[in-house]
Amino acid sequence: MSREQAILSQLDASAVRGDRPEKAQAVLQEVPRLALELASLEEELTRATSDAEETLRAAARHLVEAGGKRIRPTVTLLACGACGGPLRAAVPFACAAELTHSATLLHDDVIDDGPIRRGQPASRVLWGNAVSVLSGDWLLTRALELVAAEPARSAALPALLATMRRLVEGEVLQLSLRGSFEATEQDYFDVVRGKTASLFGWSAAAGAWAADVRGQIPEALAEFGEGIGMAFQLVDDALDYAADPELLGKRLGQDFLEGKATLPLIRAFQQEPHVRLRLAALVDGKDDGAAVAAEVIQAVKRTGGIEAARKLAREHTEAAMKALEKVPDGPHRRAIAEAAQHLTERAF
Numbered sequence: 001m002s003r004e005q006a007i008l009s010q011l012d013a014s015a016v017r018g019d020r021p022e023k024a025q026a027v028l029q030e031v032p033r034l035a036l037e038l039a040s041l042e043e044e045l046t047r048a049t050s051d052a053e054e055t056l057r058a059a060a061r062h063l064v065e066a067g068g069k070r071i072r073p074t075v076t077l078l079a080c081g082a083c084g085g086p087l088r089a090a091v092p093f094a095c096a097a098e099l100t101h102s103a104t105l106l107h108d109d110v111i112d113d114g115p116i117r118r119g120q121p122a123s124r125v126l127w128g129n130a131v132s133v134l135s136g137d138w139l140l141t142r143a144l145e146l147v148a149a150e151p152a153r154s155a156a157l158p159a160l161l162a163t164m165r166r167l168v169e170g171e172v173l174q175l176s177l178r179g180s181f182e183a184t185e186q187d188y189f190d191v192v193r194g195k196t197a198s199l200f201g202w203s204a205a206a207g208a209w210a211a212d213v214r215g216q217i218p219e220a221l222a223e224f225g226e227g228i229g230m231a232f233q234l235v236d237d238a239l240d241y242a243a244d245p246e247l248l249g250k251r252l253g254q255d256f257l258e259g260k261a262t263l264p265l266i267r268a269f270q271q272e273p274h275v276r277l278r279l280a281a282l283v284d285g286k287d288d289g290a291a292v293a294a295e296v297i298q299a300v301k302r303t304g305g306i307e308a309a310r311k312l313a314r315e316h317t318e319a320a321m322k323a324l325e326k327v328p329d330g331p332h333r334r335a336i337a338e339a340a341q342h343l344t345e346r347a348f
Contacts (some may be wrong), residue, residue, distance in 0.1 A: 031331050034078070034081075037087040037091055038074065038077070041070070041077075044091050044094075045064050045099070055131055059106070063105060063117060063118070063122075064099070066119070066120055071339070071343070072199060072200060073094030075203050076090050076093050076203045079204050079207025079332070079336065080211045082328060082332035092146045093146075093206035097143075097206065099139045100160070102136075105136075106123055107132075109123065109124050143160065150210070155209045156202075163198045163199055163201070167199065170192070170198070171195055179259035179283050181276050181280065192229075192233045196232065197233070199229070200232070201221075201222040201229065204221040205218040205222040217327055220323045220326035223319075226320075228316070228320045228340045231317045232344075234263060234309045234310070234312050237263055237264060240252060240255045242306045259283060264306050265296070265300060267300075268303045272299055278295060320340055
């Protein structure tokens with residue numbers, strides 16, 4: 001199987017996991033050169049991590065080469081095509097988006113004491129927390145260097161710096177709330193806008209900048225990206241209480257076991273305040289983890305927290321689609337739209 005065929009196979013496999021597999025596969029196949037440029041992205045990711053110190057390179061590549069959905073860079077490529085640009089022009093920006101995302105995962109695993117990432121031991125497990133943090137920092141600098149070398153840097157670089165600031169602020173806010181289970185819905189949305197939606201927004205707008213488009217269209221793409229970023233995280237947080245653990249790749253309830261109160265849990269607190277007390281006892285080590293986890297998951301299901309998260313995800317997706325209407329129609333825009341629907345409708 002050629003590299004291009006392998007990429008197409010990966011895209012098809014991802015599409016099949018949604019609720020609309022035939023349509024998702026069809027629109028992806030309609031996009032000229034998408035598989036080829038995604039293969040170029042993988043080569044660019046390898047080159048981008050080739051000149052690091054040996055230990056940093058090993059820790060960074062361990063994560064980057066483990067795969068992942070490549071959602072953000074795919075959005076960048078499609079946005080460039082939708083704006084009339086050659087997809088190849090967007091590959092450096094797509095690479096920067098993926099490196100930035102990978103850096104946040106390296107940092108998250110240290111903060112959360114995460115043992116597994118993408119089905120393998122996390123970098124922090126193999127090389128230690130210090131190396132994992134420094135590898136993440138190094139990836140952020142590489143992302144900035146890649147963008148700074150491009151003709152569209154005057155638009156893309158300040159926006160990426162602002163995005164990195166929002167990523168850090170979102171992480172710090174989440175960390176400040178961790179373990180207390182006192183987060184409000186506003187706190188939750190502030191975290192998601194910083195940690196997840198901001199990079200989706202930059203990734204989408206970067207495609208327009210790579211196509212040498214400025215003004216209303218990249219602004220609309222940024223709005224679109226932030227919308228699907230919010231939807232993506234809402235569905236992810238719902239899946240933490242309702243997915244098949246084998247498909248999810250982690251045990252259910254992992255978020256609250258790490259002290260994070262996401263929207264489904266916050267909604268459960270509103271209707272059954274005693275759930276917060278049960279979790280406080282768990283954090284204090286006074287109760288059995290497995291028993292409390294099962295009780296909390298049932299409370300979230302009983303109080304409609306999962307459905308509430310999915311409903312809000314659909315609302316954010318609808319707003320994102322409205323913003324996307326400002327982008328010229330064609331196979332690239334249709335593929336972006338279908339990707340957004342797929343993210344929102346991921347099957348439990």
